[in-house]
Amino acid sequence: MITHPFKAAGAFLKAFPLVMSKELRVFILVPLLANFVLMGLLYMVAFSYFQSLMDSAMSYLPEWVSFLNWLFYIIFGAIISVLLFYSFSVGVNILAAPFMAFLAEKVEEKETGKVFDEALNASVIVSIIGRSLQRECQKILYFLPRFVLLLLLSFIPIVNVIAPVLLLLFSAWMLSLQYMDYAFDNNKVKFHDMRMALRAKPLLCWTFGGIVMVSLTIPFLNLFMMPIAVVAATLLWISVFRSQHGDYSALLDRTNGTL
Template sequence: MISQPFKAAGAFIKALPLIVSPQLRLFILAPFLANILLMGLVYVLALSYFNHLVTVAMDYMPEWLSFLNWFFYIIFAAITSVLLFYSFSVGINILAAPFMAFLAEKVEEKQTGKVFDEALTGKVILAIVLRSLQRELQKILYFLPRFVLLLLLSFIPIVNVIAPFLLLLFSTWMLALQYMDYAFDNNKVPFHEMRMALRSKPLMCWTFGAIVMVSLAIPVLNLFIMPIAVVAATLLWISVFRPSHGEYASLLDLSNKA
């Protein structure tokens, strides 16, 4: 388990030269343009509401913890930034999902030699788009009730002391789940099975999500982090999860033909 964070960090390092390779350059254009729009909206909103939202959150802190105000301000600021990003990124992720699915597919083909046997006809492309949209909806339905529950904990005295940490952990988990999902979905691993697989590697997922979260705060890098994260997640699929879940699609096809 102790090696899991290093695997997550190593995947990002390996992803950087891959993302600029001639075979993959085309797939970063759409998310790059989408990220420019996203970051513009996030920064406009942050400038308008950031301090107000953090101040409101700080008002719920018990007085006896006032000496730690600076620390909790940093925590609340990080959570607010993630929530602002996530609220806008839902729409961007829905739009970019088909492109990210194709990117994950091409990375797996390049790294393993596997050829996804479906020719890219109009019908197949439409099916991939619809499947990607369905998967994004599953992620939204997974996120909302858990986020609301954690948000409610923030209003309960004493419990609200740990609520920011829980929200931060959940945010990193959601970022990992978001980007890991493309490779799993390409291999027809159901959403529930994918979550169970990721849950078996918690430190790796939290580290992966934390790297994405920090990258989102770095100017210029935040414009490219979406495709970089997809490539890194696909590399983790290949090295960590493919040995145990890689045959899922084949077994599913056999059962459908039976």
């Protein structure tokens, strides 16, 4: 277990040259375009409505707590930032899901020699989009109650001291869950089974998610972070998780998951 953080870091170091290779370079273009479009839309909406939303929220507070306005601005600003971050992440991932799924496939083929017997055609893309939407819904349903609980902890005295740390760990966990999902899904591992597999290796997941989280704050690098994270996650699937789940996907029809 103590080597897991080094494995996560090593996967990112190996992912950089892989994602820029000739075979995989094309998969950068779609998430990059999706990043530009969604980021522009979200920031325009956020900046145009933030002040009015804050004024509306502050109007419900009693006068005697008006001296704490600055604190509520920070809290509400943090909540809106986190919601925007996850909205942006979910939106980009839904738009780029078919390409990221195929990117994970190509990395696994390149590294292991395994061949997924399917071509990039309309029916396969529709099937992948449908499965991706289903998995995104599962992630949202998993995320929301836990996020609300962490927000509630932020308002409880003494406990609220550790709430930011818990929120950071949870954010790293969700990023790990998000990007590991492509390789697991390609290999027909159910969402619940994937969570159990990742939960057994918390240091690996927190390190992976932490690297993604920090990278997303770095200008320019954050635009390319999605394909890099998918490649790194696929490398971790190959080196850490693949042997635990067998290699049955070659026997399955990927469009419906049946033999």
